[in-house]
Amino acid sequence: xxxxxxxxxxxxxxxxxxxxxxxxxxxxxxxxxxxxxxxxxxxxxxxxxxxxxxxxxxxxxxxxxxxxxxxxxxxxxxxxxxxxxxxxxxxxxxxxxxxxxxxxxxxxxxxxxxxxxxxxxxx
Amino acid sequence: xxxxxxxxxxxxxxxxxxxxxxxxxxxxxxxxxxxxxxxxxxxxxxxxxxxxxxxxxxxxxxxxxxxxxxxxxxxxxxxxxxxxxxxxxxxxxxxxxxxxxxxxxxxxxxxxxxxxxxxxxxxxxxxxxxxxxxxxxxxxxxxxxxxxxxxxxxxxxxxxxxxxxxxxxxxxxxxxxxxxxxxxxxxxxxxxxxxxxxxxxxxxxxxxxxxxxxxxxxxxxxxxxxxxxxxxxxxxxxxxxxxxxxxxxxxxxxxxxxxxxxxxxxxxxxxxxxxxxxxxxxxxxxxxxxxxxxxxxxxxxxxxxxxxxxxxxxxxxxxxxxxxxxxxxxxxxxxxxxxxxxxxxxxxxxxxxxxxxxxxxxxxxxxxxxxxxxxxxxxxxxxxxxxxx
Numbered sequence: 111x112x113x114x115x116x117x118x119x120x121x122x123x124x125x126x127x128x129x130x131x132x133x134x135x136x137x138x139x140x141x142x143x144x145x146x147x148x149x150x151x152x153x154x155x156x157x158x159x160x161x162x163x164x165x166x167x168x169x170x171x172x173x174x175x176x177x178x179x180x181x182x183x184x185x186x187x188x189x190x191x192x193x194x195x196x197x198x199x200x201x202x203x204x205x206x207x208x209x210x211x212x213x214x215x216x217x218x219x220x221x222x223x224x225x226x227x228x229x230x231x232x233x
Numbered sequence: 234x235x236x237x238x239x240x241x242x243x244x245x246x247x248x249x250x251x252x253x254x255x256x257x258x259x260x261x262x263x264x265x266x267x268x269x270x271x272x273x274x275x276x277x278x279x280x281x282x283x284x285x286x287x288x289x290x291x292x293x294x295x296x297x298x299x300x301x302x303x304x305x306x307x308x309x310x311x312x313x314x315x316x317x318x319x320x321x322x323x324x325x326x327x328x329x330x331x332x333x334x335x336x337x338x339x340x341x342x343x344x345x346x347x348x349x350x351x352x353x354x355x356x357x358x359x360x361x362x363x364x365x366x367x368x369x370x371x372x373x374x375x376x377x378x379x380x381x382x383x384x385x386x387x388x389x390x391x392x393x394x395x396x397x398x399x400x401x402x403x404x405x406x407x408x409x410x411x412x413x414x415x416x417x418x419x420x421x422x423x424x425x426x427x428x429x430x431x432x433x434x435x436x437x438x439x440x441x442x443x444x445x446x447x448x449x450x451x452x453x454x455x456x457x458x459x460x461x462x463x464x465x466x467x468x469x470x471x472x473x474x475x476x477x478x479x480x481x482x483x484x485x486x487x488x489x490x491x492x493x494x495x496x497x498x499x500x501x502x503x504x505x506x507x508x509x510x511x512x513x514x515x516x517x518x519x520x521x522x523x524x525x526x527x528x529x530x531x532x533x534x535x536x537x538x539x540x541x542x543x544x545x546x547x548x549x550x551x552x553x554x555x556x557x558x559x560x561x562x563x564x565x566x567x568x569x570x571x572x573x574x575x576x577x578x579x580x581x582x583x584x585x586x587x588x589x590x591x592x593x594x595x596x597x598x599x600x601x602x603x604x605x606x607x608x609x610x611x612x613x614x615x616x617x618x619x620x621x622x
Contacts, residue, residue, distance in 0.1 A: 155477050157525045184468075185584045189479055191531040206529030210479045211468050211585075233263070 125165035128200045133163070136219070136226045141166050143175070143219055143226050154232045155210050160192075162202040164221055175221035177204040179230075181213055254447040255454045262438055264461040269435045269473050271546075272425055273345065279521035280357050280511055281415045284422060287619070289396040293420025295389070295621040296413055301382055303372040310365070310417070313337040316616045319550035320424055325558030329371040334489040336558030339551040342544055344422040347478040347526060351540045351556040352500025356527045357516075358421060360509035363414035376410035383409055392621035411515050420615070426546040427612025431457075431605045449605060455595075456602025464570070464589055464599065475545035475606070482538040483586060484569070484577040485555045494556070498536035538579030549607040567591065567599045 125142055133144040141164055148159040164172050174194045180187035192204040209215050212232045219226045257265070275285065283289035297314075300306040313327050314320045320340035327333040335351050343349070349361035365371040366379060383393050384401045393401045397412055404412070430449055434457075437445035460466045471477050480497035487494045495502070504527060509515055511524030540556040554560040560569060571591040578586060591599070 155471065157529075183584070189531060189533070190526065190529040192529060206525055208526065208529075210477045212471060213468070 123167045125167050125169065127163035127165045128198065130161060130163040130201075133161075134228055136228055138221075138224050138226045140168070140224045141172070141221050141226065143221065145217070145219070145228070147230075152207065152209060152230060152232075154212055155208070157190075157206060157208045160204040160207060160217070162194075162204065162219065163200055164202070164219075165200055166222060170222075172200055172221060174202050175204075175219045177207070178218040178220075179207060179209060179215050180218065181211065181215055183214060184211070252444075252447045253451050253454075254443050255451065255458065257438070257454075257458070261458060261461055264467060265435055265457060266439050267467075267472065268475065269432055269439075271428055271432045271473050273473060275344075275422070278344070278358065278418065278422065279518040280516045281359055281418055282517040283396055283412075283415055283419050286396060286419060288392070289416045289419040290423055291420075291619045292389070292392045292396045292621055293416035293418065294616065294618055295392065296417055297420055298616070298620075299382075301386075302366055302374055302379065304374055304378060308372050310362075311616075313365075314340050316614065319426075319547050321551045323552070325553050325561075327371075329365075329368070330373060331370050332490075333370060334491070334494050335556050336553060338541075338543065339547070340421055340424050341426045341547050341551070342474055343424060345474050345544075348480075348500070348541060350500065352496050352498075352503070353480060353541055354500040354503030355507070356504060356510050356524060357522075358418035359411065359414040359515075360507065362417040362421065363410065363509060366410075366414070376406040379413050380404070380406040380409035383413060388621050411509070423618070424615045425612065427608035427610070429546065429606050429608050431602070434605070450601060452598050452601035453605040454602075456598035456600070456605075459591075459595055459599055460602055465585075468585060469542045470545055476542045478542065480536065480539035480541055481585070482535070482540075482579040483555075484573040484575070485540075485557065485559060486577065487538045487540075487556075487579075489557075493537070496537060496556070497539035497541075498532060501530055501532045501536065504530065535579060545603065545606050547607045549604050563600050563603045564596065567596050567603075571596060 127142055127144050130144040130146060133146040136143045143162065143164040145160050145162045148161060152158045160177060162175060164175060166172050174196055177192045177194055178187060188208055189210065190206050190208050192206045194202050194204045196202055209232055215230045215232060217228045217230055277284040296302060297310045300309045302309060308329065313322050314337060315322050322337045325336060327335060327337045338351060343358060349355040349358060355361040355364065366374050367376070383389050390401050393412070396416055401409060430453070434446050434449040469477050469479070469481055487496055504510060507513070510527050511519070511522050512527055516522055516524070549563060552562060554566050560566050571589045573588055575587060
């Protein structure tokens with residue numbers, strides 16, 4: 111009985127986003143998110159889009175994430191605010207990203223109050 | 234015989250001394266390679282249906298030097314954009330019907346821009362071309378006056394018909410004035426900077442030709458090393474045109490005689506109220522020129538005091554420098570980056586710029602590199618091509 115409860119609890123904490131391949135995977139405490147740049151990898155100083163697939167570990171539906179990017183070492187972000195549209199449940203597309211400097215950027219996805227990040231280095 | 238040998242050795246010594254190639258690291262070579270190749274191929278502007286069309290270029294060239302575009306025939310585009318000065322002018326701030334707050338920007342390589350003007354108030358070259366024609370401080374014309382000129386002048390009217398495939402008599406004022414701007418844009422797309430000693434160096438380095446690469450003076454090579462290294466200049470002056478086409482505060486004051494120059498902040502405001510952007514009805518191909526950057530550009534507080542990062546090609550010919558023309562020489566520009574007051578930055582916590590604290594030799598080297606970004610012989614003269622006859 112105890113074992114069954116643990117399994118149920120474990121199952122509730124796992125989720126699998128809609129298929130998106132190839133992609134980068136971010137495991138958050140509350141969400142699992144896949145993303146890929148279009149084009150991939152994201153270019154230097156040219157607009158690009160990001161395709162996103164995300165699920166909530168508690169099984170709830172997921173609202174459109176807020177997408178951003180910044181350079182931690184420079185303490186500045188982009189000069190653009192991406193727009194995000196839902197494609198299907200758990201699948202989104204962000205448009206209007208532009209990384210205008212070489213160096214280490216951090217892509218930021220804010221989803222359901224959780225902040226998920228992935229590094230992207232532009233030479 | 235011996236004195237002749239000694240004499241030859243003495244004469245050749247300076248040449249041997251200059252024929253040196255610094256030991257650039259792999260990372261430095263990669264960085265240097267990214268500033269080329271040059272020139273990039275021409276790709277037509279999809280938002281302008283006559284981009285690259287010879288008949289439109291001829292009309293645009295004619296209009297560029299046409300003083301009748303100003304009602305009192307006092308000004309043409311060429312009044313400020315002097316071909317002999319890299320299509321800019323020697324005075325610090327433009328002088329139209331009144332004194333303006335900014336330096337006339339060079340038109341060299343303007344086809345490669347994402348934003349136009351010091352504040353990026355336009356997202357396409359034809360809108361940028363129309364602005365000074367209608368600005369009361371500059372040519373002070375109207376769409377109606379521009380249209381009347383194109384309709385009533387037999388030579389221009391025939392030239393328009395060849396360029397646009399329709400009779401000017403049947404086109405309304407707004408559309409005709411924008412067509413004039415699109416012809417001007419087509420012409421300005423032909424204004425490009427020629428290859429430079431830096432390009433020869435960069436290409437030689439890439440193909441491993443040490444002898445050819447060593448022809449660039451060693452001071453300029455040291456300057457390149459500073460540019461891609463200690464100076465961090467490539468954060469903003471990147472790619473083959475040496476600009477990221479974005480906007481930054483570099484500590485140049487933005488107060489003017491009449492108040493404050495809003496810089497990029499004002500530019501975004503202009504962009505959002507303009508009917509002449511890529512998001513508007515005059516874009517000839519929204520599918521290929523969808524205005525993604527315009528749709529997503531975000532005004533931020535730090536935009537006050539930010540101005541466009543200019544390209545550096547042929548920079549020695551486009552003095553004075555900065556948005557207000559306040560620095561007269563390239564040496565002053567390099568000294569500014571060496572010694573500026575960080576308190577003057579309007580950067581909202583950005584940590585990009587810090588005074589470089591350069592020594593005199595380093596300043597000389599960076600200036601030598603910037604000089605190497607100017608052609609040793611003039612390229613094709615865009616002003617000399619066919620005009621309307």
